[in-house]
Amino acid sequence: MSLDWLLIGALLAAPAADAPGEAWSARLSGDLLAIDAALRDSHPGMFDARNPGFGPQLDAALAQARSRAVTVDSHAGYWWTLKGYTATFNDGHVSLNALAGAPQLATRWPGFLTGFDGDAQTVMSREESATLPPLGASLVACDGVDAQVLARQRVGDFSGRWNLQASRIHAGGEVLLDQGNPFIATPLMCTFLVQGRKMDYPLLWRPIDAAALAPRLADTRRSFRPANGMHRMRGGGYWITTSSFNADPAKSNFKELNQLLQTLAAQTGALQEAPMVVLDVRGNSGGASQWSLELARLIWGRERVDAIGDPTWVEWRASKANLAQLQAFQTKLKGSPGAAPEMLVMLDTVTAGMAQALTQGEPLWHASRPQDAASAPVAVETPARPGGNVIVLADASCGSACLDALDLWKQLGAIQVGVETSADTVYMDVRPEPLPSGLARISIPMKVFRGRTRGFNEALVPECRYAGDMRDGAALENWVLQVDAARRREARCP
Structure with a gap:
């Protein structure tokens, strides 16, 4: 019997968002050590004889995250380091959740979003503008990077399980979002296949708030939760x-x-x-x-x-x-x-x-x-x-x-x-493990x-x-x- 309703916990008050850069690096380092300790203390993988690589995997994930932590000077750097850390487990049950009061990521978009239709990434949500690729246009590449590689680098490496079609459907709408991730480059020009012809479109990034973004992302997933x-x-x-x-x-x-x-x-x-x-x-x-x-x-x-x-x-x-x-x-x-x-x-x-x-x-x-x-x-x-x-x-x-x-x-x-x-x-x-910073839980x-x-x-x-x-x-x-x-x-x- 599965009981995955256990991710229930009190929300903690988050620290101020305008902390100095060195404070973000310190908070991140403290949270990483707390996550590592909790996984070693409570995850069955530590004593799973059928998965002898779990301990070395923990070591490698922590080492990579700590190498990034020394350069982090913002909430965005903090967040994307932890997202990259959890993604290495390729396990939806090892997930990161922001707590109430944590800073929101400043988000930009180019006026349209793509989503996965099979292996293709097509435009599924857009503003009305003749300068944007039309609905249904297929993404070929951005700044010379193939569309599949681009999606993995920008989203898959920070969400995990990118081999799953479901993961690409769920998170693929974020490929052309800029949320301050300091570990990836922001594209400037993308090529689309439009009615059999390749066409280049410059990306003009502009802010979008959470309320406006939610229905746009829903358009890329084409699913929702109906009432029981x-x-x-x-x-x-x-x-x-x-x-x-x-x-x-x-x-x-x-x-x-x-x-x-x-x-x-x-x-x-x-x-x-x-x-x-x-x-x-x-x-x-x-x-x-x-x-x-x-x-x-x-x-x-x-x-x-x-x-x-x-x-x-x-x-x-x-x-x-x-x-x-x-x-x-x-x-x-x-x-x-x-x-x-x-x-x-x-x-x-x-x-x-x-x-x-x-x-x-x-x-x-x-x-x-x-x-x-x-x-x-x-x-x-x-x-x-x-x-x-x-x-x-x-x-x-x-x-x-x-x-x-x-x-x-x-x-x-x-x-x-x-x-x-x-x-x-x-x-x-x-089970939830609130992190010392009060910003998130694992x-x-x-x-x-x-x-x-x-x-x-x-x-x-x-x-x-x-x-x-x-x-x-x-x-x-x-x-x-x-x-x-x-x-x-x-x-x-x-």
């Missing part, structure tokens, strides 16, 4: 949206998903016999896997779902900080109505096991392996679901517990459509998965790819109906 809920489709199908698996009882998502499950439970017969069920997880970047398990039981039936054997098991890094994080959430969950009993049992087991490991001086606590547990489920033949196709609609945001959901649902026979998902490593379930994975079929940073590829705008719900619903009709005719995709 359910509606009936024409023909009698169910369209079920779970855009987050956050399990924090203090968040509205917890109440919304509990209400959704209660609504669906009241019509289980109709749900299981429906001619089609669509599971819409657009915008879902993870949370707790208990939600997807409960949803599966309602759609396919508890007997069928619970009959599936689970070959996975986990090892938790035993540290005082990890234990305190789990115990804090355990207390919060026990006081909340609607908490899943299985989740509470799991937390009881893990906290007790981790506490015992700490007492015995063991760096890892090993959860029971399937072959060790007498009650481990055994795969048996169960009746097929009486209804029609179950279709999972996912986008590039799908990661962590969302990926676990797709693993389970596809094993039960669901058809994945949409665009390629994100991916994750085997290091999961994060997330620290607490456990390592074992026995998972899906590989390290392996994305899930849709059977039918959607080429349109994932924000257009009406167009998506029509397309999904076409997918369902095609599958009924034993055709592959519309």
Whole structure:
């Protein structure tokens, strides 16, 4: 069971933005040492026998960042050094987040943004101006640097996992942004392919504020997070949206998903016999896997779902900080109505096991392996679901517990459509580590998965790819109906 909702922490007051240059270098150095210490203290990779390179990787990442730190004299230098540091892990669960009150990066743009459409970078958002490349124009190069190399240098090297299509979709809109990164050059001239002809466009940089930038970046990603809920489709199908698996009882998502499950439970017969069920997880970047398990039981039936054997098991890094994080959430969950009993049992087991490991001086606590547990489920033949196709609609945001959901649902026979998902490593379930400067926090994975079929940073590829705008719900619903009709005719995709 994944619990990636644990990145919950108090926001700290940030220091003044107009600190002298030497103060930024000192703050950065202090934060780097704090991150390195936290990872060594609490990350399972430090004692992962299957990843002997983790310790040397920590050493190399710190050395590179410290070499940059001596030249840093601004908040932008501080921020991009830490972004480059976290990117070296190629792990979405080792992430950097600014805290409330931290300075905002001054941002400039050339009046347009490109985004990734497959491997091509095309203009997806622009001001109205005859001097700018038109929508759909393909980026060839800037200042003689090939577009692919440019994207990696300007964005991929500071975000990580650039080999993933989902990472390029999510962050590709930042290729032609200037946010004060002192470690990259600002382009002056770019070449585009416009209706088969190469054309040069000078970049005239001008400021853009966060409010104006947000919808522009959304245009490059062509996706968003819809509201949780359910509606009936024409023909009698169910369209079920779970855009987050956050399990924090203090968040509205917890109440919304509990209400959704209660609504669906009241019509289980109709749900299981429906001619089609669509599971819409657009915008879902993870949370707790208990939600997807409960949803599966309602759609396919508890007997069928619970009959599936689970070959996975986990090892938790035993540290005082990890234990305190789990115990804090355990207390919060026990006081909340609607908490899943299985989740509470799991937390009881893990906290007790981790506490015992700490007492015995063991760096890892090993959860029971399937072959060790007498009650481990055994795969048996169960009746097929009486209804029609179950279709999972996912986008590039799908990661962590969302990926676990797709693993389970596809094993039960669901058809994945949409665009390629994100991916994750085997290091999961994060806790926040606020940094001494008060400017940011880093997330620290607490456990390592074992026995998972899906590989390290392996994305899930849709059977039918959607080429349109994932924000257009009406167009998506029509397309999904076409997918369902095609599958009924034993055709592959519309």
